[in-house]
Amino acid sequence: xxxxxxxxxxxxxxxxxxxxxxxxxxxxxxxxxxxxxxxxxxxxxxxxxxxxxxxxxxxxxxxxxxxxxxxxxxxxxxxxxxxxxxxxxxxxxxxxxxxxxxxxxxxxxxxxxxxxxxxxxxxxxxxxxxxxxxxxxxxxxxxxxxxxxxxxxxxxxxxxxxxxxxxxxxxxxxxxxxxxxxxxxxxxxxxxxxxxxxxxxxxxxxxxxxxxxxxxxxxxxxxxxxxxxxxxxxxxxxxxxxxxxxxxxxxxxxxxxxxxxxxxxxxxxxxxxxxxxxxxxxxxxxxxxxxxxxxxxxxxxxxxxxxxxxxxxxxxxxxxxxxxxxxxxxxxxxxxxxxxxxxxxxxxxxxxxxxxxxxxxxxxxxxxxxxxxxxxxxxxxxxxxxxxxxxxxxxxxxxxxxxxxxxxxxxxxxxxxxxxxxxxxxxxxxxxxxxxxxxxxxxxxxxxxxxxxxxxxxxxxxxxxxxxxxxxxxxxxxxxxxxxxxxxxxxxxxxx
Amino acid sequence: xxxxxxxxxxxxxxxxxxxxxxxxxxxxxxxxxxxxxxxxxxxxxxxxxxxxxxxxxxxxxxxxxxxxxxxxxxxxxxxxxxxxxxxxxxxxxxxxxxxxxxxxxxxxxxxxxx
Numbered sequence: 318x319x320x321x322x323x324x325x326x327x328x329x330x331x332x333x334x335x336x337x338x339x340x341x342x343x344x345x346x347x348x349x350x351x352x353x354x355x356x357x358x359x360x361x362x363x364x365x366x367x368x369x370x371x372x373x374x375x376x377x378x379x380x381x382x383x384x385x386x387x388x389x390x391x392x393x394x395x396x397x398x399x400x401x402x403x404x405x406x407x408x409x410x411x412x413x414x415x416x417x418x419x420x421x422x423x424x425x426x427x428x429x430x431x432x433x434x435x436x437x438x439x440x441x442x443x444x445x446x447x448x449x450x451x452x453x454x455x456x457x458x459x460x461x462x463x464x465x466x467x468x469x470x471x472x473x474x475x476x477x478x479x480x481x482x483x484x485x486x487x488x489x490x491x492x493x494x495x496x497x498x499x500x501x502x503x504x505x506x507x508x509x510x511x512x513x514x515x516x517x518x519x520x521x522x523x524x525x526x527x528x529x530x531x532x533x534x535x536x537x538x539x540x541x542x543x544x545x546x547x548x549x550x551x552x553x554x555x556x557x558x559x560x561x562x563x564x565x566x567x568x569x570x571x572x573x574x575x576x577x578x579x580x581x582x583x584x585x586x587x588x589x590x591x592x593x594x595x596x597x598x599x600x601x602x603x604x605x606x607x608x609x610x611x612x613x614x615x616x617x618x619x620x621x622x623x624x625x626x627x628x629x630x631x632x633x634x635x636x637x638x639x640x641x642x643x644x645x646x647x648x649x650x651x652x653x654x655x656x657x658x659x660x661x662x663x664x665x666x667x668x669x670x671x672x673x674x675x676x677x678x679x680x681x682x683x684x685x686x687x688x689x690x691x692x693x694x695x696x697x698x699x700x701x702x703x704x705x706x707x708x709x710x711x712x713x714x715x716x717x718x719x720x721x722x723x724x725x726x727x728x729x730x731x732x733x734x735x736x737x738x739x740x741x742x743x744x745x746x747x748x749x750x751x752x753x754x755x756x757x758x759x760x761x762x763x764x765x766x767x768x769x770x771x772x773x774x775x776x777x778x779x780x781x782x783x784x785x786x787x788x789x790x791x792x793x794x795x796x797x798x799x800x801x802x803x804x805x806x807x808x809x810x811x812x813x
Numbered sequence: 814x815x816x817x818x819x820x821x822x823x824x825x826x827x828x829x830x831x832x833x834x835x836x837x838x839x840x841x842x843x844x845x846x847x848x849x850x851x852x853x854x855x856x857x858x859x860x861x862x863x864x865x866x867x868x869x870x871x872x873x874x875x876x877x878x879x880x881x882x883x884x885x886x887x888x889x890x891x892x893x894x895x896x897x898x899x900x901x902x903x904x905x906x907x908x909x910x911x912x913x914x915x916x917x918x919x920x921x922x923x924x925x926x927x
Contacts, residue, residue: 422885424902429916431892432854432905437842438874438886445878467888467904 331538334382334454334490337375338368340557344533344542349514354484354491356511358503359518364529364550365494366391367403368518369456371554372492374405376454377415382490384454385417385446389462393420404552414450423466430468436476440483447489455484455491461505474505481510502534513537519545531557549672558710569593569771574620574686574721577612580790581749581764584779586772590747593719594770595712597742599726600751604762605783606725607631609749610688611640611647612788613723618650622685626658627675629694633658644787657682663694671695675711679720687715691725692741712744746770751781761803764790780806835859835867835917836896842889843875847906851890854907862919892916 335348342348349355349372357365366388373384386407388396396418400407410416419442447455460480463473484491493511495503502508508515515534522528531548533541548557572592575582582589590596596613598606610626617624628636636658637647650656659678663671679687692708708724715722726741742748747769754761764781766774780791780803794801794809801809839855841848852871859867874881874889884893885902894901894917903916914920 419882421887423887427900427902429901429903429912430905430909431903431913431916432851432908433847434888434890434905435847436887437889438840438881438891439888441842441874441878441889442881442886445881463887 330540333539334376335380336368336372337379338371338555338557340546340548341368341531341555344531344546344557345514345536346539346541349490349492350536350538351490352485352488353513354481354493354511355514355516356493356495356503356507357516357518358495358497358507360497360520363497363518363520364548364555365518366396366399366458367550367555368516369458369492369494370396370400370405370407373416373454373456374400374407374410377410382453383415383417383450384456385419385443385450385452386456386458387443387446388418388420388458389423390459391420392422393418396420403550403554405554417446417450417452419446421462423462425466428466433472434469435472436463436480439476440480444487447487453489455489456494457491458494459496460493461495461503461507464505470505477507478510514539518548551672551677556710570719575616576609577614577616578609578788578790580779580788581609584766584775584777584790585747585769586774588772590721590723591771592721593716594721594746595715595744596721596723596747596749597726597745598723598749598751599728599742601728601753604751604753605764605781605788606727606751607636607690608640608643608645608783608788609751610690610723610725611636611645614656614686614688615645615647615650617686618653618655621655623654623682624650624656624686624688625678625682625684626656626688626690627678628658628660628690629663630691632660636660642785643783644785657684672711676714679715679718683718685720687720687722689722689724691727693726693728708741709744742767747774756803757805759803763793832897833866834896835863835894837867838870838872838884838893838895840872840874840881840884840886840889840891840893843873848873848890850908851892851906854910854913855892858907858910858913858917862914862917894918 330346332351333345333347333349334351335342357368359365370386373386376382376384386396391399397407407416407418411418421439421442443455446452460477464470467473481493493507495505495507498504498506502515502517512535514536517532517534519530519532521530529548529550530545532545533543546557548555570592573588573590574592575589576585598609600606614624614626631639637651640647647656651658661671661674712722724745748767750765750767752763754763762781762783763778765778766776778793780793782789782791794806796809837855837859839851841851855869859869872880874886888904890906892903892907894903901916901918903913907913911920915922
């Protein structure tokens, strides 16, 4: 005790129980308040139950803390089926006494009130479950169901207050879920009783696309991220994407990879991209983004490395056909199975769906090289906040796995690619900008390296040619203070 | 289980009696004033309305907490009517006799039931 007293007060925070849920522990600075109840509220289908169950399963599996799940809504059978479908089978843990499930069934039609009562039955039941497995964690889901079965709200309120105090005295870390109310955070004002930590979940539809958000409304005795964070639910459970706290602990590789275009390798310190880096190629329509992506993928296959290509604009067949017109044949790569193209319309599923599908495929195929073409099309699925968070998470994930990722981005305005690149360029190690330049009644393409971290790169704008023999980058010719491109260059006697 | 059947009427009359035999289980927690009130109220109601065709089992959950789960006990005291079926749950100390009788189907709720 004497030792802890010497520590500065600022550093001390309430003790915490990690949830083991990706991202949530980051936002809360280590988990939920240990030995105290946390209120998790939100509308129907917002993921409260899953959050609770994952808290218990992770507790039992990873942190050696058995847990009790007391359900007021779903039977044990239904819960088991639902969780098994998320890859969280509770049965083996229950068999090993790491987890106890109990279903408190409330049938309003079966209950007749005949005089004074209290909720000692619930207390006894919960205590029995806690003591039988030595539980350290408890989830009550959704305790407000009591109000539908018992009519004396005065008694219920007093008993709920007693229950939460009892949970604190018992020293268990609890999640109490509550349905979002019209006026308050929960229908019956549970937030009045649970003030230690309150987490709000939200499942909303923005432009026909379902998105999930999580926010820590309150955390007594601890700092916490106050922003809304997108989260998603897939086969492996729940993940929160904290936007602000992108982990930067991955190792960096000094290895280099060819861009597939010798002239471009030359511009990037003569060697190409860094392995495990992320590359952004932005430009307006028809500037050659997909061509560069295609060369990059093909170069990977030539090194006998696997490449995964996410196409959000064109079908696989279209990409193959179009690239053939500039002398690039992806067919052999596809045949050997080194290259896999996954084409999907961005609107086919929600943002969550794309995120989880991409994660899953990357996990499964373990490619060395990943192409997302174009990332900007995902804007049509979510607001830029989500796209940004999604990218941050994806980039982080790929960096850890030392995968090199190339993203293309369609910019609307040729003049200001920065404005339309949804602020993602800061996540990128290398950023190439392609432009259409209209001079003298003709259109030519240019390429320049805006940045490339950790290498001496060219700072020249180059003329970018797509010929039937591939990509060529030409030095820009200056003549009498003018940049000569296109046919003006030819007229000046420069080769093209 | 055998003890229960011994206390019932002989087999010949059993089917006839089973229909209106009340098997009641009263759940309480400890010997509190409320528990004792509930027990006394239940005995009074049974003597007045169910003479000779009831059985009361009082379960103290402080002694046998594992039994709370099986009968879905939440509030205490709770009276569970195991027989006749369907199962009924009466919550409270049974001070409101009219409501208790309705809960036990001894007074009509809306329609008459045999």
